[in-house]
Amino acid sequence: LLPASSLLKFLLKVTNWHHPNFHAYYPTASSYPAILGDMLSDAIACIGFSWIASPACTELETVMMDWLAKALGLPDHFLFSSGGRGGGVIQGTASEASLMVFLGARNDAIAKLQAAEPQGEPCELLARLVAYTSEEAHSSVERAAKLAFVRIRSLKTDEKHSLRGDALKQAIAEDRAKGLVPILCIATLGTTSSCAFDNVRELGQICETYFSVNFLGSNREGLWCHVDAAYAGSALLCPELRNFADGIELADSFNFNPHKWMLVTFDCSALFLRDASKIVEIFSADPIYLKHEFTGQPDYRVNTGKFRWGVDSAPEDLVRHEVLRHQRASGLHKKGEFEDQQSGKTGSKHVSLAKEFEALILADGRFEVVEEVTLGLVCFRLKGTNEATEALYRTLREDQRIHLVASKFHSSGVYFLRFVVCSSQCESKDIRFAHSVIMEAANKLAK
Amino acid sequence: LLPASSLLKFLLKVTNWHHPNFHAYYPTASSYPAILGDMLSDAIACIGFSWIASPACTELETVMMDWLAKALGLPDHFLFSSGGRGGGVIQGTASEASLMVFLGARNDAIAKLQAAEPQGEPCELLARLVAYTSEEAHSSVERAAKLAFVRIRSLKTDEKHSLRGDALKQAIAEDRAKGLVPILCIATLGTTSSCAFDNVRELGQICETYFSVNFLGSNREGLWCHVDAAYAGSALLCPELRNFADGIELADSFNFNPHKWMLVTFDCSALFLRDASKIVEIFSADPIYLKHEFTGQPDYRVNTGKFRWGVDSAPEDLVRHEVLRHQRASGLHKKGEFEDQQSGKTGSKHVSLAKEFEALILADGRFEVVEEVTLGLVCFRLKGTNEATEALYRTLREDQRIHLVASKFHSSGVYFLRFVVCSSQCESKDIRFAHSVIMEAANKLAK
Numbered sequence: 070l071l072p073a074s075s076l077l078k079f080l081l082k083v084t085n086w087h088h089p090n091f092h093a094y095y096p097t098a099s100s101y102p103a104i105l106g107d108m109l110s111d112a113i114a115c116i117g118f119s120w121i122a123s124p125a126c127t128e129l130e131t132v133m134m135d136w137l138a139k140a141l142g143l144p145d146h147f148l149f150s151s152g153g154r155g156g157g158v159i160q161g162t163a164s165e166a167s168l169m170v171f172l173g174a175r176n177d178a179i180a181k182l183q184a185a186e187p188q189g190e191p192c193e194l195l196a197r198l199v200a201y202t203s204e205e206a207h208s209s210v211e212r213a214a215k216l217a218f219v220r221i222r223s224l225k226t227d228e229k230h231s232l233r234g235d236a237l238k239q240a241i242a243e244d245r246a247k248g249l250v251p252i253l254c255i256a257t258l259g260t261t262s263s264c265a266f267d268n269v270r271e272l273g274q275i276c277e278t279y280f281s282v283n284f285l286g287s288n289r290e291g292l293w294c295h296v297d298a299a300y301a302g303s304a305l306l307c308p309e310l311r312n313f314a315d316g317i318e319l320a321d322s323f324n325f326n327p328h329k330w331m332l333v334t335f336d337c338s339a340l341f342l343r344d345a346s347k348i349v350e351i352f353s354a355d356p357i358y359l360k361h362e363f364t365g366q367p368d369y370r371v372n373t374g375k376f377r378w379g380v381d382s383a384p385e386d387l388v389r390h391e392v393l394r395h396q397r398a399s400g401l402h403k404k405g406e407f408e409d410q411q412s413g414k415t416g417s418k419h420v421s422l423a424k425e426f427e428a429l430i431l432a433d434g435r436f437e438v439v440e441e442v443t444l445g446l447v448c449f450r451l452k453g454t455n456e457a458t459e460a461l462y463r464t465l466r467e468d469q470r471i472h473l474v475a476s477k478f479h480s481s482g483v484y485f486l487r488f489v490v491c492s493s494q495c496e497s498k499d500i501r502f503a504h505s506v507i508m509e510a511a512n513k514l515a516k
Numbered sequence: 517l518l519p520a521s522s523l524l525k526f527l528l529k530v531t532n533w534h535h536p537n538f539h540a541y542y543p544t545a546s547s548y549p550a551i552l553g554d555m556l557s558d559a560i561a562c563i564g565f566s567w568i569a570s571p572a573c574t575e576l577e578t579v580m581m582d583w584l585a586k587a588l589g590l591p592d593h594f595l596f597s598s599g600g601r602g603g604g605v606i607q608g609t610a611s612e613a614s615l616m617v618f619l620g621a622r623n624d625a626i627a628k629l630q631a632a633e634p635q636g637e638p639c640e641l642l643a644r645l646v647a648y649t650s651e652e653a654h655s656s657v658e659r660a661a662k663l664a665f666v667r668i669r670s671l672k673t674d675e676k677h678s679l680r681g682d683a684l685k686q687a688i689a690e691d692r693a694k695g696l697v698p699i700l701c702i703a704t705l706g707t708t709s710s711c712a713f714d715n716v717r718e719l720g721q722i723c724e725t726y727f728s729v730n731f732l733g734s735n736r737e738g739l740w741c742h743v744d745a746a747y748a749g750s751a752l753l754c755p756e757l758r759n760f761a762d763g764i765e766l767a768d769s770f771n772f773n774p775h776k777w778m779l780v781t782f783d784c785s786a787l788f789l790r791d792a793s794k795i796v797e798i799f800s801a802d803p804i805y806l807k808h809e810f811t812g813q814p815d816y817r818v819n820t821g822k823f824r825w826g827v828d829s830a831p832e833d834l835v836r837h838e839v840l841r842h843q844r845a846s847g848l849h850k851k852g853e854f855e856d857q858q859s860g861k862t863g864s865k866h867v868s869l870a871k872e873f874e875a876l877i878l879a880d881g882r883f884e885v886v887e888e889v890t891l892g893l894v895c896f897r898l899k900g901t902n903e904a905t906e907a908l909y910r911t912l913r914e915d916q917r918i919h920l921v922a923s924k925f926h927s928s929g930v931y932f933l934r935f936v937v938c939s940s941q942c943e944s945k946d947i948r949f950a951h952s953v954i955m956e957a958a959n960k961l962a963k
Contacts, residue, residue, distance in 0.1 A: 080556075080560070082571075082572040083560055083562055083570055083572040083573065084562055084569065084570035084571070084572070084573075085562070086561060086562045086563060086570075087561060093569075094563075094569070097561055097562070097563050098561065099558060099559065099561035103558060104555060104558045104559065107554050107555070107558050108551060108554070108555065109527075111546055111550060111551045111554050111781045112546065112551065113527070113530055114533060114534060114544055114545065114546035114781055114782065115530055115531055115532070115533045115544070116533060116541075116544050116782055122531065122540075122541070123530055123531035123533075124529075124531070125526050125529045125530045125531070126530065126531075129526055161608065172663060190643060191643075191665070192639045192640065192642050192643035192665070193639065193643075195639050195642070195665060196637060196638075196639035196640075212799055215798070216619060216798070217665075218638070218639070218642060218664075218665050334558045334561055335561065335563055351662070351663070352659055
């Protein structure tokens with residue numbers, strides 16, 4: 070059994086994701102309103118697994134999700150207050166959001182196929198479904214497909230690592246010719262590997278028009294178009310950064326992670342749906358001990374299962390609520406910036422710091438930047454074969470003064486280093502320091 | 517957008533799950549070590565999605581899960597330190613734990629079937645799988661089956677609402693005759709509806725011996741035997757309450773929710789596995805930006821997906837660690853009690869309070885108790901038809917002084933009220949108060 074000194078040892082040895090020299094993965098958030106919110110939430114310790122279990126929990130979440138959608142400039146069809154079937158719900162992670170979307174699209178498609186072919190065995194129908202994503206999408210998309218037992222195709226991207234309409238159109242035609250039923254396309258805004266952006270307008274239009282073809286001779290709707298903006302989504306708070314989300318009004322669902330870049334502590338992925346009933350449906354199972362006289366109310370989940378339509382624990386909304394209220398009070402996001410309370414700095418400052426790093430790297434002719442720098446990630450490498458960059462990575466890991474990770478384009482096999490501005494404490498001097506460490510390592514290798 | 521006064525309104529209107537007159541569902545926990553742990557965890561705000569992302573996170577969780585298993589007296593094969601393939605992992609809820617088990621058993625079975633029948637299409641093989649549970653199991657088990665797309669049969673229980681070996685044996689024989697492949701049996705210790713206990717020894721023995729029959733002519737192992745002890749599991753801290761878990765050494769996996777009855781704030785379900793690799797397998801997808809030179813280390817999840825083998829966020833282990841250390845320091849669980857720090861009371865006191873309530877209810881000849889009182893739940897009703905108890909429930913809900921919910925046995929259709937000792941603040945006087953409110957309502961109805 071652990072003595073107290075082990076806890077201290079833990080605190081000393083835990084990886085410091087908030088150090089200004091931490092440039093790996095993507096940022097994760099923390100802020101004092103989030104900590105206060107968690108304290109409140111822990112003290113209340115109330116479980117909102119259905120509306121009746123604590124009506125105020127569900128209602129706070131619906132209000133807050135609408136508020137968040139408005140702050141990001143998302144289309145009205147994602148709002149509860151639009152009066153349609155739309156609305157948002159908090160999931161743990163983007164992977165969980167993807168899984169929900171897969172399960173929703175799967176069950177929706179099977180229900181419609183069964184209506185058209187009442188003799189069809191569910192597993193036979195399942196075998197015909199197919200979903201699409203980009204070859205550069207996060208591995209969690211492929212994993213969600215595997216968990217949902219739905220076939221997925223990773224489609225080729227263009228030279229900017231963006232999935233385009235033509236690739237989707239061609240894949241749909243090929244699969245229809247094989248008798249398969251395309252049900253879902255997951256587009257990514259800001260891939261994990263290189264922060265590439267799929268063309269949501271082109272993909273959304275194809276998803277929308279697909280069923281003018283009237284495949285199956287039924288009134289089935291088009292493909293479900295999901296947009297995963299786990300990292301990049303927070304940037305939509307800044308109107309001047311919204312270009313990358315062109316066509317978002319065509320999306321049937323959208324998710325992003327406030328825990329990445331929006332001051333909310335892990336875990337919090339916001340999932341918005343055009344038709345929430347498609348997710349609610351997959352969890353229908355209403356035992357009597359959870360029935361109540363207000364069953365018309367929006368139940369986030371009518372059971373202690375995590376997977377109704379998903380909310381972990383509504384009082385945790387307090388955390389998000391407090392953080393959002395705080396950001397709003399500052400008014401900074403109205404000026405196109407999302408503020409970091411700890412440092413008084415802003416998210417869009419991360420973008421400027423990334424551009425600063427890019428300029429420093431490009432000043433040395435040995436290096437190249439392999440993806441357009443849109444937000445806080447710079448993908449760079451030593452020109453030439455992968456081996457040189459691999460050696461540079463090993464040297465930097467041994468050096469240990471800065472922390473970053475490597476990646477590789479699926480399409481070209483080009484290996485590169487990912488430099489992410491992560492910490493809210495990160496300053497221009499830290500960028501210059503990281504650059505000097507990289508140059509030192511490159512010079513050492515050159516000898 | 518919400519003004520600050522709305523937050524205050526929320527605090528005033530949120531359902532108080534910790535009020536001594538709250539007797540609905542099952543308890544949910546809160547404690548000052550849990551709050552301190554969350555503060556620490558929020559301040560560190562480090563993501564442990566793989567060993568390399570923060571080695572100390574993963575290592576704390578492995579140490580803590582072993583410690584927890586030992587405190588509960590679980591079999592050695594669930595320990596990392598046993599040197600086998602076993603180990604524990606934190607999930608959000610019991611529903612999530614069930615889903616993991618379904619996915620693990622499904623993929624394991626399909627891999628083995630494919631080895632025996634290389635021509636088999638995955639969806640055709642999937643169509644042949646079948647899992648079993650009790651008709652009194654929580655709806656989340658059925659839902660997990662639905663999400664995993666695996667057929668499930670809810671088997672009849674005996675007169676004590678306990679699933680017995682004979683029922684499982686018969687179901688397996690019936691299904692094998694139909695060409696189906698039984699893969700999993702989920703037993704419940706402490707059902708949500710009435711806190712009934714399945715016979716784990718009988719079920720475990722059948723799961724274990726099933727493949728002496730050598731179905732499929734391969735070396736496939738037996739059925740996976742999972743034990744869901746979401747509520748009751750915490751009681752295993754008290755050696756004198758362990759009788760209900762007889763046969764637990766036959767289980768291939770086990771989960772319980774420390775957030776229910778063990779001072780840890782929501783959400784925390786501890787899942788232990790005899791062979792963790794079967795869960796790790798279902799999430800295999802290792803992109804390069806997550807590869808590292810220490811890939812032999814136990815990765816709780818090698819991706820930002822929630823669903824690797826599942827941990828939400830390793831620093832949250834601090835919460836559990838602090839609570840557990842605190843409980844240990846008190847030494848109370850060694851005396852057969854698990855302490856509640858807020859009140860100085862103990863979990864086993866909840867059991868005595870439930871017995872006190874049972875005695876009070878039974879003192880009035882109009883009432884009957886419909887399930888043996890083992891832990892903190894008393895299932896009672898007015899003798900006769902369901903209508904009388906339904907009317908009593910409506911009266912109590914209108915009265916609003918105490919809060920409890922109703923349920924119904926799946927087998928007999930008998931409707932009853934669930935009285936749970938939930939709050940750590942609950943005293944004998946609160947039990948007598950609740951009893952007096954119920955008597956008042958019954959007398960009012962009798963007029």
